[in-house]
Amino acid sequence: MPEGILPELLIAAALLVLIASIGVASRTKRVRKGERPAARPDATRPTPQAPVTTEESLAVEDLAPETQPPAVVEAPPVAEPKRSLRDRLTKSRRFLSDRLATALTGGDDDEIWEDLEAALIQADIGVGIATRLTEAVRASARGGEAKDPQAVRSMLANELHALFDDSRDRALRFSLEKPTVWMVVGVNGTGKTTTIGKLSRDVAAHGRTVALAAADTFRAAADEQLGVWAERSGAQLVKHQHGADPGAVTYDALQHARAKGMDVLIVDTAGRLHTKTPLMDELGKVKRVIEKEGTVHEVLLVIDATAGQNGLVQAKEFAEASGVTGIVLTKLDGTAKGGIAVAIENDLGIPIKLIGVGEGIDDLEPFEPKAFVDALLS
Numbered sequence: 001m002p003e004g005i006l007p008e009l010l011i012a013a014a015l016l017v018l019i020a021s022i023g024v025a026s027r028t029k030r031v032r033k034g035e036r037p038a039a040r041p042d043a044t045r046p047t048p049q050a051p052v053t054t055e056e057s058l059a060v061e062d063l064a065p066e067t068q069p070p071a072v073v074e075a076p077p078v079a080e081p082k083r084s085l086r087d088r089l090t091k092s093r094r095f096l097s098d099r100l101a102t103a104l105t106g107g108d109d110d111e112i113w114e115d116l117e118a119a120l121i122q123a124d125i126g127v128g129i130a131t132r133l134t135e136a137v138r139a140s141a142r143g144g145e146a147k148d149p150q151a152v153r154s155m156l157a158n159e160l161h162a163l164f165d166d167s168r169d170r171a172l173r174f175s176l177e178k179p180t181v182w183m184v185v186g187v188n189g190t191g192k193t194t195t196i197g198k199l200s201r202d203v204a205a206h207g208r209t210v211a212l213a214a215a216d217t218f219r220a221a222a223d224e225q226l227g228v229w230a231e232r233s234g235a236q237l238v239k240h241q242h243g244a245d246p247g248a249v250t251y252d253a254l255q256h257a258r259a260k261g262m263d264v265l266i267v268d269t270a271g272r273l274h275t276k277t278p279l280m281d282e283l284g285k286v287k288r289v290i291e292k293e294g295t296v297h298e299v300l301l302v303i304d305a306t307a308g309q310n311g312l313v314q315a316k317e318f319a320e321a322s323g324v325t326g327i328v329l330t331k332l333d334g335t336a337k338g339g340i341a342v343a344i345e346n347d348l349g350i351p352i353k354l355i356g357v358g359e360g361i362d363d364l365e366p367f368e369p370k371a372f373v374d375a376l377l378s
């Protein structure tokens, strides 16, 4: 290499390095500022949406305006873990638990039993049953356990559980011949429509087809409300005009369910109570319409657990008039005191088959006495 060229070469190399580093620095700065670097055909770059070819995706990306927000890759839906019954009954549980805690830490024996009885009455169990229960626990606690709150709770749990007849069939009845027909009755506001929606969803989730009969033709918009639940649960809705004859709707719904070979027909009914006698007549008529053509496999009475002993009065009237075969006790997730479940089973002798523990479509559970008592007293 001729002398004198080396310094020039060194200067040229230094200039090249300088130019290259200015280029890198400006590119880094643009990226930091949020600017998109010019797209390059980089086959290894991951694309958010498969299976588009790299070139196509790059072309789309390049044409997109600079202001477009970055693509959001949606996370797959995560199933919410099912809440335990104990969790759902938090308010009811607290009501009884707090009172029991106070009662069981009270002064002398007599006071403890009096306070226990009062706590049970306040929890809607009813005076007669509360007195019997207290006597039974008191008799079991003769060995001096009255001073041990945990022991008394456990005795109370046993006695409470014994008040529910475990041999009662709490499963909903299905018929071999299609359709199985369930009538749902109850006072307005107890959660009848919501319960029908939940039931319908549960039946459909087990692979059965469901039709809903909008036979509450008295209440404005009852059929619309039922229609929303039908849509949510994948059921078919049979309805007439507002004010139409409930028997006629029921008849048509039954024919429809038969013609289409549907598995289950759930009949919504009116629930006004201010004209009590005509309502019961109306329910009787709807039932007879079905019985002329087939069988009513369940008459489910919906009771709002927060109504306390009032619910018991309603239950008696409906039970006498429409041959109720099972109770659905709703709103147990709310401020219900829980004891009404004991009162209903004992005073009416009708099994509670289902409980409503929320407003959502999946918030319906089979009633299991032991789990219920344990959740209430835990």
Ligand code: GDP
Binding pocket: 186, 187, 188, 189, 190, 191, 192, 193, 194, 195, 271, 330, 331, 332, 333, 334, 355, 356, 357, 358, 359, 363
């Ligand atoms: P219907 O008049 O008897 O048909 O009663 P709806 O089905 O319209 O329900 C009346 C209200 O009670 C609505 O706000 C429902 O969301 C609510 N509801 C129904 N069942 C439950 C339940 O189990 N828990 C709670 N918290 N609310 C309920």
